[in-house]
Amino acid sequence: MSTVQSESEAAVDDTAFAAEWQAWHDAHETNRADPHGFLAVTSLNWLDENPTRYRDAPGEWSTSDAGPVVTLAEGEELVIDGEKATGRHAFGVIPERGGVTVSAGDAQFEVARRGGADILRPRHPSHPTLVDYTGTPVYPPSARWRVEGVFVPFDEPKPVTVGSVAEGLEHVYDSPGVVEFELRGETFSLTAFNGQAPGSLFVLFTDATSGVTTYAANRSLQIAAPDASGRVTIDFNRATNLPCAYTEFATCPLPPAENRLPIGVEAGEKTPLHPSSESEGAPR
Known part of the structure; x- marks a missing residue:
């Protein structure tokens, strides 16, 4: 009798363990497939002192000891901290492994610092890596x-x-x-x-x-x-x-x-x- 009870308790424990793991896994997959998660990243751009335009982001981007800067052309705009920005915007110095996110339309743009360098990573929900995931x-x-x-x-x-x-x-x-x-x-x-x-x-x-x-x-x-x-x-x-x-x-x-x-x-x-x-x- 005790053996049957022990096996039953083990089965319940295994079932609970699997259910708990499944709930965690489902949440993790949902987070991974976020419209602006890393599956939506379309390029990795290392900024330098030369203003550069990238095909998947508005504006010209550069950086210096004072931090990243974007210069938007006429008709271009970004939403930064909930406010529309045009013209030139300076982000200031970004700490290592830090970053800020700005947006335009349905796309977002990660401006961050990795390994001592400033980067720009656009994120587009229509990117095939995300759509086909x-x-x-x-x-x-x-x-x-x-x-x-x-x-x-x-x-x-x-x-x-x-x-x-x-x-x-x-x-x-x-x-x-x-x-x-x-x-x-x-x-x-x-x-x-x-x-x-x-x-x-x-x-x-x-x-x-x-x-x-x-x-x-x-x-x-x-x-x-x-x-x-x-x-x-x-x-x-x-x-x-x-x-x-x-x-x-x-x-x-x-x-x-x-x-x-x-x-x-x-x-x-x-x-x-x-x-x-x-x-x-x-x-x-």
């Missing part, structure tokens, strides 16, 4: 890929320099420590970075599936803030692709060398079915 394949969720671990903080946050999918670009992140966990009887450690929510973490990693069934360059995993004892839950079922898996117009960071797991993590998102490696980079 049908979802990302995933491994079936399994509780065996959700493991308990521990966060081991450094005495002081440590700056970690990592490469980028954009040639010649580097990113520097402050790492507060590492997460340690066990899988298949082995102990592993991953360098962690600060997440978006206070106290939360995220890790960039590759594993033995990378370049086989999962995207070769990287995957990302969000981890909730450690509890008072430093314990964390590491759910590889929620490992996701970064924008560079879908578009060539990304500046995604690569994992630090120590985050290359020697085992195959058969969980989370797989390589996209139709990555946009042959996009023409203009709205249709």
